[in-house]
Amino acid sequence: MGRAKNWTQEELEYLQDRWGTSSLKSISLRLGRSIEAIKLKAGRMGLKDSRMSFDGITVNQLSLALDKSYNQIVRYWIPQYGFPARRKIFASSARVLVIGYEDFWKWAEQHKEMINLAKMEPNLLGAEPAWAKVKRRADKMRSQKTYQGVHWTPDEDQRLVQVLRTRGMTYPEVAKLFDRSEAAVKRRLHDLGVKMRPVRLENHIKYTADEVQTLLRMAQEGYSFETIAQELGKSALGVRGKLERMGFEFKRRKLLEVMK
Known part of the structure; x- marks a missing residue:
């Protein structure tokens, strides 16, 4: 040799x-x-x-960090939302999808509603931008809604009807009592065929300039409608309606420039 x-x-x-x-x-x-x-x-x-040595992460690793499906990222994020992943050769022939940390955070800032940082350790994906800390706090507050998406029990259904018959409670009060969103309460009453409804808050009172700024800031930072409503003394349904009328784009968490 x-x-x-x-x-x-x-x-x-x-x-x-x-x-x-x-x-x-x-x-x-x-x-x-x-x-x-x-x-x-x-x-x-x-x-x-x-x-x-690569200053980034594979898409498979990223899916685990964000608690997202790998297929969701590949089939949904990349083609429809321009997720900037690319293929990289790490061995003689093996190619895997990767994304640089900087590219990820630039994309994530424009698609905040699509990610949840509640369970992800800080700086796991490289140095984080300042907005990520705020988003993580907002996501954790949203995750504390332990009964969101959980089926209503027969006892809860009976109690819901009793509450509406005996007490003139508002949507926020009923939602808080059952630890659910106002939208979940509204949907359940519709499913049960119950005609009674909680008392609506007065949502026709005009927002002050400061309230509008707070509304937009918290919506952009990723806070839930319920949290924003509590801050402003409004109903969550009213908060969502106000954002819709203002032309707020919920997926990208920003106000459309063409809308006023």
């Missing part, structure tokens, strides 16, 4: 510069060395696994 040729300083610098950004196959072709030889030399130089 022939003796392996020595590495030149130029080759060592090229390997270090390209490690984690170029495929092993392309480095192999450029240096005229086998992939195994390159991996062995990289290990001796103290270079980490090329996958760990």
Whole structure:
């Protein structure tokens, strides 16, 4: 067997510069060395696994961090919402979907409603922008609604009807009593065929300029309608209606520029 040729300083610098950004196959072709030889030399130089040298994360890892389905990201986020994932070669031929941390946070800022940071540790996806801290707090408050989406029990149905018969409670009061959203209460009454309704708050009172600013700020930061309503002394249904009339885009969490 022939003796392996020595590495030149130029080759060592090229390997270090390209490690984690170029495929092993392309480095192999450029240096005229086998992939195994390159991996062995990289290990001796103290270079980490090329996958760990990438300043980003695989889409599979991201799906676990965000508690989202991998298929949802690939089939929904990428084609419909421009999620900037790309394919990268980490081995001789294997390609995986990845996204850089900076690219992720730029995209996430424009699609806040599509992510939930409540369960994700801070700085797990690189240095976080300032808005992420606010969004995480808002998401945690929304996650505390423990009964959202849970089926109503027969006892709860009976109690709901009794409450409406005996007490003139408002939508926010009833929702708080059952630890559900106002929309969930409204839907349940419709499903039960109950004609009675909670007392509506007066939502025709004009918002002050300060209230409008607070409404937009909290909506953009990701707070739930119930939390915003409590802050403003309004009903959650009224808050949503106001945002709709203002032309607020709920998916992107921003006011459409064409609307006033």
